[in-house]
Amino acid sequence: MTSVVSPAAKATPRVTTRFAPAPTGRLHLGHLANAVYVWGLAQRLGGRVLLRVEDHDRQRCRPEYEAALLDDLDRLGIAADLPSTASFRSGPSLFRQSDNGPAYEDAVRRLEVATQVYACDCSRSTFGAWREANGRTWSGPGCPGDCRARGLPVGPGAGLRASLGEGDEAWTDTLLGEQAGPVTGEGDLLVRDRNGNWTYALCVVVDDLRHGVDFVIRGEDLLEATPAQIRLGRLLGRERPPGFAHHPLVRRADGTKLSKADGAESIGELLDAGSSVTELFRLAAAAVGWTGPLPV
Numbered sequence: 001m002t003s004v005v006s007p008a009a010k011a012t013p014r015v016t017t018r019f020a021p022a023p024t025g026r027l028h029l030g031h032l033a034n035a036v037y038v039w040g041l042a043q044r045l046g047g048r049v050l051l052r053v054e055d056h057d058r059q060r061c062r063p064e065y066e067a068a069l070l071d072d073l074d075r076l077g078i079a080a081d082l083p084s085t086a087s088f089r090s091g092p093s094l095f096r097q098s099d100n101g102p103a104y105e106d107a108v109r110r111l112e113v114a115t116q117v118y119a120c121d122c123s124r125s126t127f128g129a130w131r132e133a134n135g136r137t138w139s140g141p142g143c144p145g146d147c148r149a150r151g152l153p154v155g156p157g158a159g160l161r162a163s164l165g166e167g168d169e170a171w172t173d174t175l176l177g178e179q180a181g182p183v184t185g186e187g188d189l190l191v192r193d194r195n196g197n198w199t200y201a202l203c204v205v206v207d208d209l210r211h212g213v214d215f216v217i218r219g220e221d222l223l224e225a226t227p228a229q230i231r232l233g234r235l236l237g238r239e240r241p242p243g244f245a246h247h248p249l250v251r252r253a254d255g256t257k258l259s260k261a262d263g264a265e266s267i268g269e270l271l272d273a274g275s276s277v278t279e280l281f282r283l284a285a286a287a288v289g290w291t292g293p294l295p296v
């Protein structure tokens, strides 16, 4: 796949990374911690940062959250090398997932040549029932309903899974060192969900490839998703996986990670209440052990 990003966008950047929030809520301190690592490591490595709006899930994402996210980035004073927040506001973008359905359709067509892609009617409760019956979570290969062998029709109400094969993938994480894990941690990979949304698992790999991203910087909660993403990239024709750096998460006093769903205080609200940008970046950096320079 050829990259849609012109290499001339920044004079020969040594790495290309990205900041890729999902507009399912307002930005919170966890995003700021990610931004600290993304911009901090990019600066250290002489790289550039792309901004991507990961709104693959049409039920959970909202345009008003995207608008707030763009405003928050402007208020924070951090700008990606490409594209500008203004370009997102002005219309369709190569960097907004909901504008790029054909790229994911095309990827699935290429995947069908490389491996088996099949309809699956397993729901969360199918996985839950299997867990109840077996005392452990499903870990594949395939899915608990054995849909790979059932030849279900592809269409509304059915998800789409891709066989990733078996075994582990290994990588050297820039922050965590040698890492390895099974590609079928949760069974064959769901590439389209039962509501017809392309999944995060598919979109992130397709986008990192077509955007020319060669260094992925994100929270440790995505460590277990990495082996499947490396394998999927290879099946899609990616010659070399990107580099990975998984950083610590901002946690509450009880150890749980901050999330939009449970009402983590948003950056916008904190700024409205009088916090300064520097103060917020310092807080986020301290929470995740970043000791280098701050983005602003």
Ligand code: GLU
Residues within 6 Å of the ligand: 020, 021, 022, 054, 204, 217, 218, 222
């Ligand atoms: N949209 C994802 C998130 O907000 C980004 C995941 C990634 O960096 O791979 O968690």
